[in-house]
Amino acid sequence: MSSPNITYIPNFYSQEESIEMFTKLSKCPFKQPIIKVWVPLKIKSDVEKKTGFEYNFVLLNFYESGHAKIGAHKDDKPSLDQSVDIATLSFGACRDMIFSKKGCKSVRQALEAGSLLLMDDQKELTHAIPPQPCVKEPRISLTFRRVWSSLQQSLDEMERDYSILPRKRLRRE
Numbered sequence: 001m002s003s004p005n006i007t008y009i010p011n012f013y014s015q016e017e018s019i020e021m022f023t024k025l026s027k028c029p030f031k032q033p034i035i036k037v038w039v040p041l042k043i044k045s046d047v048e049k050k051t052g053f054e055y056n057f058v059l060l061n062f063y064e065s066g067h068a069k070i071g072a073h074k075d076d077k078p079s080l081d082q083s084v085d086i087a088t089l090s091f092g093a094c095r096d097m098i099f100s101k102k103g104c105k106s107v108r109q110a111l112e113a114g115s116l117l118l119m120d121d122q123k124e125l126t127h128a129i130p131p132q133p134c135v136k137e138p139r140i141s142l143t144f145r146r147v148w149s150s151l152q153q154s155l156d157e158m159e160r161d162y163s164i165l166p167r168k169r170l171r172r173e
């Protein structure tokens with residue numbers, strides 16, 4: 001599907017590559033709080049080469065099965081640089097995304113393993129991952145964004161705080 005706001009690129013990665021990436025990413029800790037998830041730099045640079053944007057933030061979503069979902073929303077937080085497309089990579093089970101715009105018919109797009117989705121307008125369009133109970137396998141998505149540096153700084157600070165806490169405690173005991 002291609003529209004002024006959305007570009008869907010199937011087979012951005014081959015099936016072989018996406019199985020390998022899914023296996024690596026499944027080993028990330030999915031428990032909260034997730035401050036930062038390690039993502040191979042090759043993935044980041046592949047996405048940047050394709051889109052022409054530079055990303056400094058990636059959100060990993062893990063869908064254990066077709067029961068896991070995300071409701072309709074816009075990624076239009078002030079912390080996000082809206083001049084940069086949000087780029088979503090999909091691995092594992094194929095799930096649908098539904099795009100809706102006021103006064104328009106919704107569009108449903110299957111997000112296959114290895115695909116890349118670009119969204120360039122968060123003002124009018126909402127997107128959702130609806131439940132698909134017939135899907136039994138897990139899915140992982142990586143959504144690359146560009147955030148304003150103050151947010152990046154506060155995330156770095158949070159990460160530093162979390163990583164020094166246990167050591168501080170140990171010294172006191």
Ligand SMILES: O=C(O)CCC(=O)C(=O)O
Binds near residue numbers: 075129143
């Ligand atoms: O998993 C996806 O493909 C979409 C996730 C999403 O919309 C988000 O993290 O904001």
Ligand SMILES: [Mn+2]
Binds near residue numbers: 073074075127
């Ligand atoms: Mn979103």
